[in-house]
Amino acid sequence: MKNTLGIIFTYKYEEDLKALTQLRSIASIPFGGRYRIVDFILSSMVNSGITKIGMITRTNYSSLMDHVGSGKEWDLARKKGGLYILPPFSNPASVNYGANYRGRMEALANITNFIRRSSEEYVLMTDADMITNMTFDDMLQQHIEKGADITLLYKKGNFTNESYSQFCFLSLDEDEKVTDVTINPATDRNNLAVGTVILKKSLLESLIQQCSSHNLYGFRRDVLQAHLNDLKIYGFECKNYFSIITSISSYFDSNMELLKDDVRRDLFVDNNSIYTKIRDEVPTEYRNDSCVSNSLIADGCIIEGTVENSILSRGVHVRKGAVVQNSILMQDTEIQTGSQINYVIADKDVVIRQNRKLFGYQKFPTVLSKGSLV
Amino acid sequence: MKLKKECIAMLLAGGQGSRLGVLTKDIAKPAVPFGGKYRIIDFPLSNCVNSGIDTVGVLTQYMPLDLNTYIGNGNPWDLDRNFGGAAILPPYMHGKVGEWYKGTANAIYQNIQFIENYDPDYVVILSGDHIYKMDYSKMLEYHKEKEAACTIAVLNVTLQEASRFGIMNTDENNRIYEFEEKPKHPKSTKASMGIYVFTWSKLKKYLVEDEANPDSENDFGKNIIPAMLGAGETLMAYEFADYWKDVGTIESLWEANMELLGENSPIKLNDPDWRIYSRNPNEQPHYIAAGAEVHNSIVTEGAVIAGKVSHSVIFHGVHIAKDAIVEDSVILPNAVIEEGAVVRYSIVAQGAVIGKGAVIGAAKEECEPGSIAVIGENIEVEAGACVKPGVMAGENVRKEADAS
Numbered sequence: 001m002k003n004t005l006g007i008i009f010t011y012k013y014e015e016d017l018k019a020l021t022q023l024r025s026i027a028s029i030p031f032g033g034r035y036r037i038v039d040f041i042l043s044s045m046v047n048s049g050i051t052k053i054g055m056i057t058r059t060n061y062s063s064l065m066d067h068v069g070s071g072k073e074w075d076l077a078r079k080k081g082g083l084y085i086l087p088p089f090s091n092p093a094s095v096n097y098g099a100n101y102r103g104r105m106e107a108l109a110n111i112t113n114f115i116r117r118s119s120e121e122y123v124l125m126t127d128a129d130m131i132t133n134m135t136f137d138d139m140l141q142q143h144i145e146k147g148a149d150i151t152l153l154y155k156k157g158n159f160t161n162e163s164y165s166q167f168c169f170l171s172l173d174e175d176e177k178v179t180d181v182t183i184n185p186a187t188d189r190n191n192l193a194v195g196t197v198i199l200k201k202s203l204l205e206s207l208i209q210q211c212s213s214h215n216l217y218g219f220r221r222d223v224l225q226a227h228l229n230d231l232k233i234y235g236f237e238c239k240n241y242f243s244i245i246t247s248i249s250s251y252f253d254s255n256m257e258l259l260k261d262d263v264r265r266d267l268f269v270d271n272n273s274i275y276t277k278i279r280d281e282v283p284t285e286y287r288n289d290s291c292v293s294n295s296l297i298a299d300g301c302i303i304e305g306t307v308e309n310s311i312l313s314r315g316v317h318v319r320k321g322a323v324v325q326n327s328i329l330m331q332d333t334e335i336q337t338g339s340q341i342n343y344v345i346a347d348k349d350v351v352i353r354q355n356r357k358l359f360g361y362q363k364f365p366t367v368l369s370k371g372s373l374v
Numbered sequence: 375m376k377l378k379k380e381c382i383a384m385l386l387a388g389g390q391g392s393r394l395g396v397l398t399k400d401i402a403k404p405a406v407p408f409g410g411k412y413r414i415i416d417f418p419l420s421n422c423v424n425s426g427i428d429t430v431g432v433l434t435q436y437m438p439l440d441l442n443t444y445i446g447n448g449n450p451w452d453l454d455r456n457f458g459g460a461a462i463l464p465p466y467m468h469g470k471v472g473e474w475y476k477g478t479a480n481a482i483y484q485n486i487q488f489i490e491n492y493d494p495d496y497v498v499i500l501s502g503d504h505i506y507k508m509d510y511s512k513m514l515e516y517h518k519e520k521e522a523a524c525t526i527a528v529l530n531v532t533l534q535e536a537s538r539f540g541i542m543n544t545d546e547n548n549r550i551y552e553f554e555e556k557p558k559h560p561k562s563t564k565a566s567m568g569i570y571v572f573t574w575s576k577l578k579k580y581l582v583e584d585e586a587n588p589d590s591e592n593d594f595g596k597n598i599i600p601a602m603l604g605a606g607e608t609l610m611a612y613e614f615a616d617y618w619k620d621v622g623t624i625e626s627l628w629e630a631n632m633e634l635l636g637e638n639s640p641i642k643l644n645d646p647d648w649r650i651y652s653r654n655p656n657e658q659p660h661y662i663a664a665g666a667e668v669h670n671s672i673v674t675e676g677a678v679i680a681g682k683v684s685h686s687v688i689f690h691g692v693h694i695a696k697d698a699i700v701e702d703s704v705i706l707p708n709a710v711i712e713e714g715a716v717v718r719y720s721i722v723a724q725g726a727v728i729g730k731g732a733v734i735g736a737a738k739e740e741c742e743p744g745s746i747a748v749i750g751e752n753i754e755v756e757a758g759a760c761v762k763p764g765v766m767a768g769e770n771v772r773k774e775a776d777a778s
Contacts, residue, residue: 032658032659033658033659034658034659034675072449259661264658264661267658268657268658269658273656274658275656276656278450278654278656280649280651280652280654282410282411282643282644282650282672283409283410283411283643283672283673283674283687283688284660284672284673284674285635285644285671285672286668286669286670286671286672286673286683287636287637287669287670288669288670289669290668290669291667292662292666292668293662293663293664293665293666294662294663294664295661295662296658296659296660296661297659297660297661297662297673298659298660298675299411299659299674299675300644311659312659
């Protein structure tokens with residue numbers, strides 16, 4: 001897929017994720033013990049052979065910039081192509097001053113120079129809220145073979161949950177041609193459009209032009225729905241493991257899925273590597289009284305207590321007599337002696353003092369914000 | 375603009391490490407994995423960077439491929455620099471002739487041109503087979519203060535141990551007047567750690583002279599140091615009192631790994647001010663299954679543990695199946711311990727497979743001290759087979775012909 005330009009929308013407004021996105025964009029939420037959500041889509045693109053990727057940012061993106069750096073860890077520190085961070089272009093005269101983009105097309109209008117100067121024939125645009133390890137070669141091939149104008153990646157399933165209320169659903173004929181695009185429909189929520197799109201760069205440029213000259217800004221409404229009849233829109237089914245982070249509860253469930261052997265195999269072992277920023281941590285140390293079961297544990301932890309059904313990021317310290325169950329502990333969390341936590345998501349640098357007890361509920365885990373002291 | 379480095383390091387990494395047997399069959403000793411996620415060479419390389427030395431020539435000769443790939447452009451150690459950085463220096467042809475590195479001094483001699491590129495005032499000579507954390511910049515300060523031609527780092531050992539080392543006999547000011555290699559009756563307990571700081575102009579002179587002497591073995595300890603002493607140069611001993619371990623034998627390699635365990639490990643790896651860097655294998659966090667037990671051990675990314683592990687060092691990508699037991703052992707990257715296998719007082723090398731129910735080694739208390747069982751790289755031990763304590767398995771082990 002050398003001939004494809006990658007564009008990642010690193011932000012997304014999800015009211016239900018506010019507790020984790022206050023200080024960062026959705027793309028840089030820590031995930032799975034040592035990753036950030038964006039690592040999955042970024043690695044998938046790189047593993048597909050894409051060598052030029054632009055990341056559109058909106059607000060609170062310093063954490064994301066700190067994470068991706070020069071792009072070196074993804075082999076994206078290149079002379080030709082590589083990683084481009086595309087922050088909002090603040091023009092006081094513009095309607096989107098302060099970069100409160102109303103929609104995808106408005107955000108893309110902001111980076112027309114970046115798109116114009118790229119020599120790639122195709123563009124792969126995607127959100128950064130998904131956990132998957134795939135390559136997009138087959139999707140591009142289908143796009144070319146069907147003579148499609150736009151190809152949308154979709155996942156089959158039963159997505160009745162209301163956390164998908166911001167999503168598009170597709171109706172498809174037997175040839176995978178899209179016959180209808182609906183946003184948050186009452187029924188027929190089986191083909192979830194996951195926000196990954198392939199189209200020709202020239203088409204994208206003309207769509208951006210059309211939208212901005214008519215003061216239109218939404219990709220789904222103003223492109224997909226408006227052009228359903230005059231553009232050939234196809235779907236491409238993703239058959240790899242896939243989950244989308246839409247809420248605290250889906251964030252919690254997606255993390256916990258990593259405790260399943262087949263999910264770990266699909267994401268980390270059988271497919272290409274998922275790259276992330278290296279922290280040069282020491283190996284994790286298990287002391288004499290440690291008792292650990294069904295848990296995923298990153299480097300640099302010290303385990304002296306009990307850990308069950310949990311995900312521990314780099315540098316977590318579980319002290320003697322502490323009990324951690326069904327929890328997600330992000331970088332450098334410390335659980336002191338005698339404390340018990342269950343169904344807790346602790347953001348980075350949280351300290352739980354001695355003998356504290358903190359219990360959430362499976363569908364409603366307690367979230368402790370970055371740096372909290374309990 | 376004139377480019378110059380005050381001090382560069384030359385790291386002797388060409389040694390075969392024959393005492394490590396099957397562990398160095400396909401790789402040089404400095405490339406041997408250590409401590410869960412490191413290789414031995416990570417220690418001197420990280421020490422260099424942490425000491426502010428940003429130019430390191432790595433001299434390779436024996437089985438260099440793995441080591442060359444590992445070092446690459448030096449990026450994991452921050453040694454990818456515009457001027458300087460890590461450079462791999464194999465022996466090469468000059469004119470119509472070329473020769474192997476004949477000895478440690480000859481290896482440096484053959485790279486005089488490399489050193490002169492940086493126009494250094496001082497050169498640090500290091501070896502790639504020791505585990506320690508040391509600030510070479512302090513030693514360099516000492517060298518400058520004493521206006522020495524050469525400063526040698528020494529460690530105080532016991533009188534019994536002294537006969538295994540090169541011993542520096544010094545006066546009360548730590549000036550060296552005599553060097554004895556493995557003396558039967560040591561006069562001092564100051565053992566050379568194989569770390570030298572030389573004033574480059576002096577070293578160059580002695581290297582050239584040594585090369586001209588056809589009888590010389592071209593070795594630092596045997597030839598260069600005695601020649602400098604004979605000529606009345608100032609040679610100083612620099613005393614080092616922290617953790618230092620030669621990992622040249624199976625037993626010392628095993629011990630050094632074990633010394634990383636526990637709260638009171640003598641070498642504190644988790645030191646934010648003195649990180650040991652390594653090339654990251656980029657694997658997912660390790661997974662401890664339900665029913666597994668892990669005590670007093672270190673484990674790193676990519677490992678999957680379903681069995682019982684105690685007092686062991688588990689490297690990345692290791693799989694330990696359920697009902698398997700690993701005790702007092704070092705399991706190197708990507709080794710697989712299948713169901714019900716028992717591995718005790720052993721070192722299992724990279725990619726080795728220990729079949730179901732196989733028994734490797736025996737309980738440490740029942741073994742002769744030092745009789746560590748070693749399974750070589752990519753060796754397969756058949757299900758139910760047995761490898762006795764102290765045995766080094768360099769070929770696949772079948773059940774009927776238990777290695778003994």
